[in-house]
Amino acid sequence: MLLYQDPRAPNPRRVRIFLTEKSVPFETIEILIANRAHQTEEFRSKNPIALLPVLELPDGRILRESMAICRYVEELHPAVNLFGNDAWERAQIEQWNRHAELELLYPIGQVFRNTNPFWVGRIEQAPAFGEIMRNVATERMAWFDRELSKREYLAGDRFSVADITLLCAIDFGKPSNIRIDAAALPNLARWYQLVNSRPSAKA
Numbered sequence: 001m002l003l004y005q006d007p008r009a010p011n012p013r014r015v016r017i018f019l020t021e022k023s024v025p026f027e028t029i030e031i032l033i034a035n036r037a038h039q040t041e042e043f044r045s046k047n048p049i050a051l052l053p054v055l056e057l058p059d060g061r062i063l064r065e066s067m068a069i070c071r072y073v074e075e076l077h078p079a080v081n082l083f084g085n086d087a088w089e090r091a092q093i094e095q096w097n098r099h100a101e102l103e104l105l106y107p108i109g110q111v112f113r114n115t116n117p118f119w120v121g122r123i124e125q126a127p128a129f130g131e132i133m134r135n136v137a138t139e140r141m142a143w144f145d146r147e148l149s150k151r152e153y154l155a156g157d158r159f160s161v162a163d164i165t166l167l168c169a170i171d172f173g174k175p176s177n178i179r180i181d182a183a184a185l186p187n188l189a190r191w192y193q194l195v196n197s198r199p200s201a202k203a
Contacts, residue, residue: 001024003019003029017203021080046062082160104144104169111130115176148191153191
């Protein structure tokens, strides 16, 4: 399998961590956003909307959405289950993965896109919206901290794809100076240390 990815982008990292947790071999092809490699005609033939990651299978079939890729791999390699073993656990993991994606990864991404100099001249920026999203991200981190006072991992008592999404969201906050205040968010800090110590976090 070929993973087209930018090593600094959060969604390709979600897939890399997932594949590593599954011990599924894959090769990567770097498509650097900074070099506008995702905008080339060649890459757009694989993803017309120029987003990463893209997974290319040996037979040439393409998957181009991070959770679709992860679900496909889960079906092929169900051992080391990361999406849930029964209906209730699958629902819990889906719920918390979506919360991590929509309530933290999305606002942090909007802070980066709308306030970081990297995007000047690349996209139309709305700095005021970026600052609104910064406040949302701060509020949501406090909410996740309260939730993590109740259990070891985000969706229960074991590591899941929801933890992968939350980890990538939090690390993506660093370029925008959105970080965990361990004194104010001790449960989130404890969880972060736990999941960030996994070998897959380096993927």
